[in-house]
Structures are given as C-alpha cells and as structure tokens.
Amino acid sequence: MTNTLLLIGILSFNLKAQNKVQQIVYKDSVRQLSEVVVTASRTPENVLKSPISIALLDNRAIQNSATPSFYDALENIKGVQLLTPSLGFKVYNTRGFANPTNVRFVQLVDGVDNQAPHIGSPIASALAPTDLDVNQVEILHGAASALYGMNALNGLVNIFSKNPFEHQGLSFQQKTGANHFNDNNTSVHLFSESSIRWAKAFNSTFATKINFEYLTGYDWISDNNTDLNPNGNASLNLFGTDNPAYDGINAYGNESSNRRNLTLGGKRYSVARTGYLEKEIADFSLRNIKGDVGLFLRPKKDWEVSYTYRFGILDNLYQRTNRFRLSDYRIDQHSISFKSPSIQAKAYLTHENTGQSYNIRSMAENIERTFKTDDAWFTDFTNQFNANTKAGMSVTDALQSARNLADKGRPQPHTAEFDALIKKLGDINNWDIGAALRVQSWLYHVEAQADLTQQLFRTLREKYGLSILTGFDYRMFEVLPDGNYFINPVEAGKNLTYNKVGGFVQLTKLLLNDKLKLNASMRADKNQYFDLRWNPRLAIVYSPTDDQNIRISYQNAYRFPSLFEAFSNVNSGGVKRVGGLPIMSQGIFENSYFKTSIDAFQAAITNDVNKNGLSTAQAVVKNKGLLKKNDYGYIQPESVNSFEIGYKGLWFDKRLYVDVDFYYNQYQNFMAQVETNLPLTQSANADSIAFALNDRTKNQRYRLWTNSKTTVFNYGGSIGLRYRVYKDFMLSTNASYAQLDRKITDDGLEEAFNTPRWILNFSLSNRKITEHLGFNVNWKWQESFLWQSSLATGNVPAYSTFDGQITYTLPAQNLTLKLGGTNLLNKYYYNFLAGPSVGGFYYLSATLNL
Numbered sequence: 001m002t003n004t005l006l007l008i009g010i011l012s013f014n015l016k017a018q019n020k021v022q023q024i025v026y027k028d029s030v031r032q033l034s035e036v037v038v039t040a041s042r043t044p045e046n047v048l049k050s051p052i053s054i055a056l057l058d059n060r061a062i063q064n065s066a067t068p069s070f071y072d073a074l075e076n077i078k079g080v081q082l083l084t085p086s087l088g089f090k091v092y093n094t095r096g097f098a099n100p101t102n103v104r105f106v107q108l109v110d111g112v113d114n115q116a117p118h119i120g121s122p123i124a125s126a127l128a129p130t131d132l133d134v135n136q137v138e139i140l141h142g143a144a145s146a147l148y149g150m151n152a153l154n155g156l157v158n159i160f161s162k163n164p165f166e167h168q169g170l171s172f173q174q175k176t177g178a179n180h181f182n183d184n185n186t187s188v189h190l191f192s193e194s195s196i197r198w199a200k201a202f203n204s205t206f207a208t209k210i211n212f213e214y215l216t217g218y219d220w221i222s223d224n225n226t227d228l229n230p231n232g233n234a235s236l237n238l239f240g241t242d243n244p245a246y247d248g249i250n251a252y253g254n255e256s257s258n259r260r261n262l263t264l265g266g267k268r269y270s271v272a273r274t275g276y277l278e279k280e281i282a283d284f285s286l287r288n289i290k291g292d293v294g295l296f297l298r299p300k301k302d303w304e305v306s307y308t309y310r311f312g313i314l315d316n317l318y319q320r321t322n323r324f325r326l327s328d329y330r331i332d333q334h335s336i337s338f339k340s341p342s343i344q345a346k347a348y349l350t351h352e353n354t355g356q357s358y359n360i361r362s363m364a365e366n367i368e369r370t371f372k373t374d375d376a377w378f379t380d381f382t383n384q385f386n387a388n389t390k391a392g393m394s395v396t397d398a399l400q401s402a403r404n405l406a407d408k409g410r411p412q413p414h415t416a417e418f419d420a421l422i423k424k425l426g427d428i429n430n431w432d433i434g435a436a437l438r439v440q441s442w443l444y445h446v447e448a449q450a451d452l453t454q455q456l457f458r459t460l461r462e463k464y465g466l467s468i469l470t471g472f473d474y475r476m477f478e479v480l481p482d483g484n485y486f487i488n489p490v491e492a493g494k495n496l497t498y499n500k501v502g503g504f505v506q507l508t509k510l511l512l513n514d515k516l517k518l519n520a521s522m523r524a525d526k527n528q529y530f531d532l533r534w535n536p537r538l539a540i541v542y543s544p545t546d547d548q549n550i551r552i553s554y555q556n557a558y559r560f561p562s563l564f565e566a567f568s569n570v571n572s573g574g575v576k577r578v579g580g581l582p583i584m585s586q587g588i589f590e591n592s593y594f595k596t597s598i599d600a601f602q603a604a605i606t607n608d609v610n611k612n613g614l615s616t617a618q619a620v621v622k623n624k625g626l627l628k629k630n631d632y633g634y635i636q637p638e639s640v641n642s643f644e645i646g647y648k649g650l651w652f653d654k655r656l657y658v659d660v661d662f663y664y665n666q667y668q669n670f671m672a673q674v675e676t677n678l679p680l681t682q683s684a685n686a687d688s689i690a691f692a693l694n695d696r697t698k699n700q701r702y703r704l705w706t707n708s709k710t711t712v713f714n715y716g717g718s719i720g721l722r723y724r725v726y727k728d729f730m731l732s733t734n735a736s737y738a739q740l741d742r743k744i745t746d747d748g749l750e751e752a753f754n755t756p757r758w759i760l761n762f763s764l765s766n767r768k769i770t771e772h773l774g775f776n777v778n779w780k781w782q783e784s785f786l787w788q789s790s791l792a793t794g795n796v797p798a799y800s801t802f803d804g805q806i807t808y809t810l811p812a813q814n815l816t817l818k819l820g821g822t823n824l825l826n827k828y829y830y831n832f833l834a835g836p837s838v839g840g841f842y843y844l845s846a847t848l849n850l
Contacts, residue, residue, distance in 0.1 A: 103120045218285060281422070444477075581634060592677060635671060716739055789832075802825055823841065
C-alpha cells in the first residue's frame with residue numbers, strides 16, 4: 001500500500017523558509033495522519049471518507065518506494081496495471097480494457113489535463129513534474145466523468161506539484177543506472193537522469209519555482225518474433241520457417257497488406273515480402289528533456305494566482321496501432337489558475353509537434369519498395385519458384401531460393417545505404433511511400449468551479465450540513481491538416497477544430513451527526529457532432545467511527561471520440577485508416593465488406609484450388625456467399641455504468657490499515673476499429689464484386705473507427721493492507737482481480753479486455769532501520785492473459801519482478817543516497833504484445849537539498 005496513513009516512531013523534518021529553520025518533532029509512537037485528497041470530489045476531504053475508490057502516494061512514500069521514480073512507483077499501487085512501451089514511456093490503467101494509447105484513463109497535473117491533443121491521451125510523463133517537484137499523487141480507480149468530463153472511464157491520476165510558498169530551496173538529483181545486462185540484442189548501456197529544482201518565496205505575496213530534467217539512455221528492445229500468421233499455408237503443410245507468409249510480431253513489412261496469393265505450379269500459396277525486424281529499423285537511443293517555470297501570487301489571504309509553463313522534448317519508442325520512433329517530439333503547455341476558498345478557475349493551452357518522428361512499420365514497408373516494387377518482387381518470386389520446381393527442386397528449397405532471388409539488391413540494415421533511406425523516408429509525410437509522422441495540434445481549455453456554500457449560501461452548510469459545488473468547462477481541439485494523418489473535410493485549407501462544452505453540479509449532505517455523507521452530482525456535456533450527454537453520480541459514505549468507513553456509489557461515465565478517432569485520414573501501406581464521423585467515412589461504411597469474411601473467402605478458395613482441384617475462377621464463384629457486407633455505422637460516444645462498494649479502516653490500535661473495493665461495470669458502444677475492403681468495381685453484380693475482392697489490386701482496404709454492438713459486463717475488486725509489524729517495519733500487500741463477466745450480442749469488435757485477472761504486490765520496508773539507513777523491497781506478480789489488438793493478438797505470459805532499494809541519509813550534508821534496482825533478478829518479460837522485452841534496471845540516485 002502506498003497510502004501513508006500511519007506515522008510511526010519519531011518523525012522530524014526541517015522546514016526552511018526565508019533563511020529560518022524550524023524543526024517539528026512528533027513523538028507519538030503511532031499517529032494517524034489527517035491526509036487530505038481533493039480529486040475524488042474536487043474539494044478537500046479526508047482520504048478515509050472519500051466517496052469513491054482513491055489511492056494516495058505522498059512525497060515520503062515516493063522517496064521510500066522500491067523504484068527509481070514516482071512514475072514507476074505508481075505500478076505498485078493496488079488496482080493499477082502498467083504497460084511499458086519504452087524505458088521512457090509507461091502507460092497506466094485501472095479496471096480493464098488496457099491499451100498502449102489509453103484514451104480511457106486521464107492524467108492531470110495540478111488539475112490540468114496533459115494529454116497529447118491529437119491522440120487524446122498523455123505522452124507518458126512528458127508534462128509531469130520532476131521527482132524533485134512532486135508533492136503527492138492521487139489515483140481514482142474507475143469512472144470519474146461526472147466531475148471531470150470526457151475520457152475518465154477507467155480512472156484518473158492527479159499529480160500535485162510542490163507549491164513554492166511551502167517548499168523552498170535549491171535541490172539537485174542525479175540518477176545513474178544501467179540496463180541490458182545479458183541481453184542478446186545489445187551490450188550494457190548507461191542511463192542518466194539529472195534534475196534541478198529552485199523555489200523561492202520573495203515575500204508573503206510572490207514566489208517562483210523552476211524545474212529542469214535531462215534524461216539519456218538506451219531503450220528496451222522489442223524482439224518478439226512469434227509468427228502471427230502460422231497457418232497462412234496450412235493447406236500446403238508449410239509451417240514455421242517454411243511458411244512463406246511469416247509475420248513476426250516485431251517484424252514489419254511482411255504483414256497482411258504485404259502479402260499476396262500466388263498460384264504456383266497449380267497450387268495457391270500465400271506469400272509475404274521479407275520485411276525487417278524492429279531492431280533493424282528503430283533508433284533505440286533515449287533522450288527526454290522536460291521542465292517548467294511557475295510564477296505564484298497571493299494578493300490577499302487564501303487567494304492565489306499562478307502561471308505555469310511546462311515543456312517536454314522526447315526521443316523514444318511509442319506504440320499505437322503501429323510502433324513509432326518519437327524523435328524531437330515536442331509538447332508544451334501554458335496554464336493560468338486562480339484559487340480562493342470558494343472559487344477556482346483554470347485556463348490552459350497545450351501545443352503538440354511530432355517533430356521528426358516516424359512510423360516503424362511504414363519505414364520497413366517502404367525500404368522494401370525502394371529497391372523493388374511489390375509487383376516486380378512478386379513477379380520475380382513467381383518466375384524463380386517455377387524455374388526451381390521445373391528443375392526438380394523441393395518446394396521448401398524452391399521457396400527459399402525464390403525469396404533470395406527476389407530479395408537480391410535489398411538494402412541491408414546498419415549500412416550507410418540503409419541509414420540514408422531511414423533519413424530520407426522519415427521525412428516523407430505519406431505512408432504509402434514514406435514514414436514521417438508530422439502532426440501539429442492544440443488543446444484549448446477553460447474551466448471554473450464555485451463552492452456556493454462557502455460564502456454565498458453559508459447558512460446551508462452551517463445549519464443544514466449541505467454543500468453545493470458547481471462548475472463548467474469549454475474545450476476545443478485544433479489540428480493542422482498535414483495531408484497524411486489529417487485533412488479538413490469541412491473547409492479545405494483551414495485548421496480543423498473540434499469542441500465541447502459542459503458543466504456539473506454536486507451536492508454533499510451530512511447526516512447522523514456527520515456519520516453519514518450523501519454525495520450526488522450531475523454533469524452535462526455537448527459536443528458539436530453529438531447530442532447532449534448526461535452523467536450522474538450518487539455516493540453514500542457511512543462512518544460509524546472516524547476509523548471505519550463504508551461507501552457505496554453508482555456513476556455513469558462517457559467519452560466522445562478523440563480527434564484521431566473522429567477525423568483520421570491515414571494512408572498506411574495499402575490500408576487507409578479513416579475517422580468514424582460521417583464527414584470522413586460516408587460511402588465506405590455502406591459499400592465495403594468485412595475483411596474477416598474476405599479472409600475466410602480467400603482461404604476457402606485456396607483450399608478448393610489446392611485440395612479439390614478447382615480453378616481459381618470456379619472457387620471464387622463457389623465461395624462468394626462467404627462475403628459479408630459491413631453493417632457497422634458511424635461512430636457514437638462510448639459509455640459505462642459503474643457500481644462500487646468499498647471499505648477503508650484502521651484496526652489494532654491503528655497498526656493495520658485496510659482498503660477494499662468491489663465494482664461491477666457495464667460498457668456500451670466501445671469505440672473500436674473494423675477492417676473492411678471496398679471493391680473497386682462499378683458493377684453491383686455479386687460475381688464482379690467477388691472477383692474484385694479476390695484480387696488485391698482491385699479493392700481498397702480500410703480500417704474504420706466505429707462502435708461495437710456488444711454490451712460488455714466486467715467486475716473485479718482489490719484489497720490493500722498495510723501493517724506495522726515491529727517497530728518501524730512496515731508490511732504492505734495488495735491484490736487486484738479483474739474479470740470479464742458476460743457479453744450481449746458478441747460481435748467480436750469490442751475493445752479487448754487486455755488485463756490479467758490477478759495482480760499481486762508484497763512489500764517490506766523500514767524508513768529508519770538506523771538514524772540514517774532505510775530500505776524497501778517489493779515483489780510483484782501478474783497472471784498470464786490474452787492480449788488483443790490490431791497490431792498483435794496472443795497470450796502474454798505471467799511474470800514476476802523483484803524490486804528493492806536502500807537509502808542512506810547524510811543530514812549534515814543535506815544529502816540522500818538511494819541504491820536500488822527494478823527486476824533485480826533480470827528475468828526479461830513483456831507486459832503486452834509487440835511491446836519491448838524489459839530486463840533489470842539498476843541505479844544509484846543522489847539528492848542534495850540546499
């Protein structure tokens with residue numbers, strides 16, 4: 001458990017302000033901290049009495065975690081699932097339906113959304129505070145749209161930075177580490193992260209702070225070569241290395257869009273181009289830079305006005321439908337906020353520029369095509385195979401010889417020619433012939449909330465125990481049409497905009513001498529392309545004593561399509577991804593055919609040709625009935641109804657802390673992609689359509705954003721325990737369970753669950769074994785599970801990791817040393833398909849406070 005609810009032993013700390021040092025010492029052997037959270041209800045409240053499931057990671061817990069950073073420490077909180085697309089890029093999720101681009105989980109910093117506008121989810125910690133500036137982190141498990149609006153279906157994390165009025169001084173932190181031990185792909189590489197924080201209150205009215213961080217290293221490598229198409233030539237008994245349609249998970253340029261059905265020697269073969277491994281294409285050097293500047297003004301008591309500028313520059317790996325190399329990716333944010341006892345307001349602008357980034361899959365495909373077109377390659381392959389078999393060569397040898405001939409002159413990885421092609425193609429913003437990712441987008445957001453019973457209707461709060469909170473927000477996305485990723489179908493030549501407006505009201509009533517708290521809220525949001533959406537939340541918290549708290553809640557959450565889901569227009573190696581709004585995909589939905597039915601249709605043709613002696617034409621006519629027309633419609637908002645019951649309490653003279661929750665969710669209108677093919681024929685004749693869909697050159701393949709027709713029910717729960725076993729030794733454990741319950745009208749299109757049933761954490765720690773020495777060890781295990789995505793589908797094996805650290809403090813020098821490692825036993829694992837293999841990471845950090 002990361003909730004720091006107990007103060008054990010003697011805790012002392014120095015507060016340095018305006019050159020005066022005060023020392024505060026707590027001498028109680030056990031003391032409950034009155035920890036306050038604000039995210040659950042958008043107002044301060046005791047963490048034990050929160051109306052919904054919330055976990056807290058404060059600054060002390062971060063410093064004592066068995067991980068190198070606060071962002072890593074989130075992984076060990078109960079109910080949290082971690083995905084690792086990169087050493088410098090981690091994605092968090094709660095309660096199922098995980099994805100490397102998690103648009104259902106919101107990340108806030110001081111209440112400010114730090115998503116990348118064009119995808120609708122955060123780019124890891126690019127806009128998060130540095131470790132030196134994190135004060136505490138609050139994690140909401142489950143739906144939170146009633147108060148926070150779009151996207152908060154699965155959960156929300158709110159990261160609070162340190163206020164320069166309360167946290168002053170100059171601090172330095174240096175982390176030095178190493179990874180890739182016993183890695184077959186590369187040698188050991190060094191890691192470095194340097195951070196600095198300076199904060200000063202010049203008087204009681206004005207304060208400022210500056211943060212900067214520079215990180216370098218060598219990224220984890222994706223090297224899973226499992227064949228995603230093992231049965232591509234099953235009718236010919238060609239498997240494993242003999243399969244000419246091999247499609248490795250982390251190999252690109254040999255996917256289904258790079259395959260053709262060839263009739264060779266009277267048999268029908270599925271043949272793919274050779275492709276390249278990710279480790280042959282991608283640059284794994286890691287360089288992340290981020291920082292922020294804040295100006296804070298307190299014009300009168302309990303008022304604060306602040307301006308903050310944050311920026312991030314990234315060079316690392318990233319995954320969506322494809323794998324990407326982010327290079328000189330830049331995101332920055334300006335925010336202004338106002339706080340008073342009754343009113344809070346924020347306005348912020350986020351700008352995203354993908355820099356020199358590129359699509360690894362498109363890069364592999366188009367390097368292949370630079371030396372030989374698809375038509376020429378398959379022609380050479382066919383001619384050489386036929387010549388080989390006529391000369392008496394075996395089929396397997398003839399296939400390999402044909403590939404060698406067709407690949408003659410193919411650019412070889414890690415040569416000057418190959419590197420020049422990567423540079424050239426990485427600057428061509430058309431994925432049919434290049435690989436560049438060139439997107440510029442903006443997010444504009446304004447919000448305000450008012451506690452009407454703080455001053456205006458104070459009598460309601462004082463006399464009746466009633467609090468009324470209300471608020472509104474306006475959000476607009478803007479993207480520069482680049483001609484490859486986005487176009488403007490509304491007004492050519494203009495930037496594309498997409499907006500919504502909403503508001504909420506929340507009532508909180510205290511009853512039974514403040515032992516019963518009723519919390520009800522209602523939110524309404526209007527998107528320019530969709531009807532008004534209503535989102536209620538009702539929660540009850542019963543506290544028979546201050547240490548025992550039971551809660552029950554119901555809430556509805558939703559999300560509108562992200563900018564990409566609504567408006568994308570991407571050409572990608574013969575597959576065009578198109579947004580789900582009618583202005584983007586009209587005519588395609590109505591006239592295309594499911595790719596799954598086309599695959600079954602072509603497999604049946606192959607079987608009839610290879611085993612039943614039919615000609616291709618005869619087999620086409622025989623099997624045309626297998627083709628199914630697309631019956632999905634234009635995209636609509638996605639929603640979830642969530643029911644939860646939970647308990648938080650202290651036992652055994654407050655030595656044991658217990659946190660338990662159970663939930664049951666109903667999801668509708670999952671936003672997902674359907675793959676279809678549009679026949680390029682003017683005839684509506686069934687035979688003409690069938691022949692067109694059997695010929696790759698006579699149909700256009702699409703991936704369309706739409707909604708699943710399936711209603712999905714899932715349930716789960718988690719329990720967290722924290723116990724002071726002896727003196728200052730703390731034993732913490734948590735277990736999380738997540739399970740699909742049932743489906744109605746299973747159409748196979750719903751967003752995949754992608755979550756292990758069980759995740760377990762065990763931790764033993766002692767912050768002060770001696771006056772200067774502390775430690776923390778953590779063991780994590782998660783069960784194997786099925787991962788499903790458009791990039792790769794298969795089982796993710798179970799794995800466990802062992803993390804640990806020892807901390808030594810030198811008070812006279814204001815220096816803290818932390819020596820530790822994650823995955824100490826260096827057992828390589830991956831936590832989702834197509835993701836990298838993650839090994840041991842070992843580090844030493846030094847933190848100096850002046």
